[in-house]
Amino acid sequence: MNLQISVGSHLHVLMMARRLLLVSNSTLHGGGYLEHCQQQIKDFFGHGVKRVLFIPYALDNRDAYAKTARDKFKSLGYEVDSIHETSDPVKAVREAQAIFIGGGNTFRLLKCLYDNSIISEITKRVLQDGVPYMGSSAGTNVSTVSIHTTNDMPIVYPPSFTALGLVPFNINPHFLDTDPNSRHMGETREQRITQFHEEPDTPPVLGLREGSMLLVEGDRVTLLGTCQARLFTRGNPSVEYKPGSDLSFLLTDGK
Numbered sequence: 001m002n003l004q005i006s007v008g009s010h011l012h013v014l015m016m017a018r019r020l021l022l023v024s025n026s027t028l029h030g031g032g033y034l035e036h037c038q039q040q041i042k043d044f045f046g047h048g049v050k051r052v053l054f055i056p057y058a059l060d061n062r063d064a065y066a067k068t069a070r071d072k073f074k075s076l077g078y079e080v081d082s083i084h085e086t087s088d089p090v091k092a093v094r095e096a097q098a099i100f101i102g103g104g105n106t107f108r109l110l111k112c113l114y115d116n117s118i119i120s121e122i123t124k125r126v127l128q129d130g131v132p133y134m135g136s137s138a139g140t141n142v143s144t145v146s147i148h149t150t151n152d153m154p155i156v157y158p159p160s161f162t163a164l165g166l167v168p169f170n171i172n173p174h175f176l177d178t179d180p181n182s183r184h185m186g187e188t189r190e191q192r193i194t195q196f197h198e199e200p201d202t203p204p205v206l207g208l209r210e211g212s213m214l215l216v217e218g219d220r221v222t223l224l225g226t227c228q229a230r231l232f233t234r235g236n237p238s239v240e241y242k243p244g245s246d247l248s249f250l251l252t253d254g255k
Contacts, residue, residue: 024212143164143166
């Protein structure tokens with residue numbers, strides 16, 4: 001009994017260290033790269049972080065991607081080290097003050113995380129050491145239980161669809177509402193997520209519209225940004241939440 005209490009308390013302490021900023025999209029129509037969330041980025045990293053480890057694995061041209069991220073973060077007061085420029089990715093993660101994983105193809109990203117043996121390292125740094133983690137689009141996808149609810153094409157095959165598991169639910173970035181005037185006869189995003197929930201033991205899925213993001217601090221989750229988010233749970237009607245909503249229940253019962 002004492003062991004169970006000790007283990008449970010230890011896990012709770014680990015979760016309390018967690019700090020995440022999970023952004024739906026890197027670029028919002030009418031603005032530049034990360035412009036729509038730059039204030040949230042500064043609030044999130046604050047003055048304690050001087051350097052951010054950028055993981056550009058979701059795109060093929062990593063040099064160009066790193067330059068884009070480096071230029072933006074420098075304008076916000078942070079230096080960027082890109083993990084693709086180091087010969088030891090594991091060491092880079094272990095020494096990182098903060099981590100940012102950008103968008104692109106989620107399958108490519110997750111495969112590279114596995115190929116470079118940094119899945120468990122990132123999870124440990126974030127959940128145990130309290131290293132701030134920011135993701136956008138694909139970087140948000142891989143922060144969750146799995147990448148089953150990404151919008152991307154499987155251009156490569158990762159060894160598993162299991163992701164970092166920094167939160168116990170899934171996210172669908174770039175969530176699109178059904179257009180009643182569209183003549184497109186393919187499945188809507190809502191139908192795709194419903195099909196996911198036809199499988200047993202599937203976690204909740206939060207549809208993050210462009211312009212929205214989640215702030216996770218310990219056991220508290222807050223919806224930020226300019227748009228509502230839609231929550232899908234297996235066997236239940238979807239529910240809309242306004243910016244500012246407390247979604248902390250997603251870290252426990254997921255309902």
